[in-house]
Amino acid sequence: MTLGKFITFEGIDGAGKSTHIAFVADLLKERGKSVVMTREPGGTPLGEKLRELLLHEKMHLETEALLMFAARREHLAQVIEPALARGDWVISDRFTDASFAYQGGGRKLDFDKLEALEKWVHPKLQPDLTLLFDVPLDVARARLDATRALDKFEQEKADFFAATRDAYLRRAAQYSQRFRVIDSTMPMEAVRDVVRGIVCDL
Ligand code: TMP
Secondary structure, three states: OOOOOEEEEEOOOOOOOHHHHHHHHHHHHHOOOOEEEEEOOOOOHHHHHHHHHHHHOOOOHHHHHHHHHHHHHHHHHHHHHHHHHHOOEEEEEOOHHHHHHHHHHHOOOOHHHHHHHHHHHOOOOOOOEEEEEEOOHHHHHHHHHOOOOOOOOOOOOHHHHHHHHHHHHHHHHHOOOOEEEEEOOOOHHHHHHHHHHHHHOO
16 A cells, blocks of 8 residues: 655656756645655665666676666665655656666667566556656757766767657656656756646646
8 A cells, every 4th residue: 555656757868857856855845745755776775786886887788677677676675665655755766667768768678578577576556657857869968968977878879868768758658647748958947837837736
């Protein structure tokens, strides 16, 4: 039984999702909710160790997918499921949709294998709301290049991100009830207004 709600933030690297996470947490707290903010890969001590490997070590694409889901299994057991059972609201910077987008779309891992892992690791749970921050590739690249040293995923080429974005949009169409696609090319204040409207409707 889950009492709280589960909100996930998604988008290709450079889409600008991370700037809005603290804003949503504050909005919910103002409305009296108890909020847990977390991220994937990561969210637990073991998950953060796996994150280091995933973001910096070269590995077979199936190893990468399995480690993403191993970190997720731990994250669900240690953080997400207990929080939802307590009635907290969980905000996660990425979840399983990222595996479909990056490992499925970007790396071209068979979607059937990802679906099998999804069924294994969280057969019943899905986010109540997924905010997909969508931008064209050139905008995302420009935002990334302006920041810091790039990790393994961020160093991928344009066709990888085109396939990743496409897989995200297909997933959003498939699960249109829980997804909201946000045009993240708008000025930050305008994106914020859209996000506020969506979250206040929950
Ligand atoms: P972040 O930069 O948004 O923290 O995400 C870390 C990277 O991990 C990002 O490039 C996307 C990637 N990733 C996957 O490839 N598969 C997944 O399942 C998750 C959660 C993240």
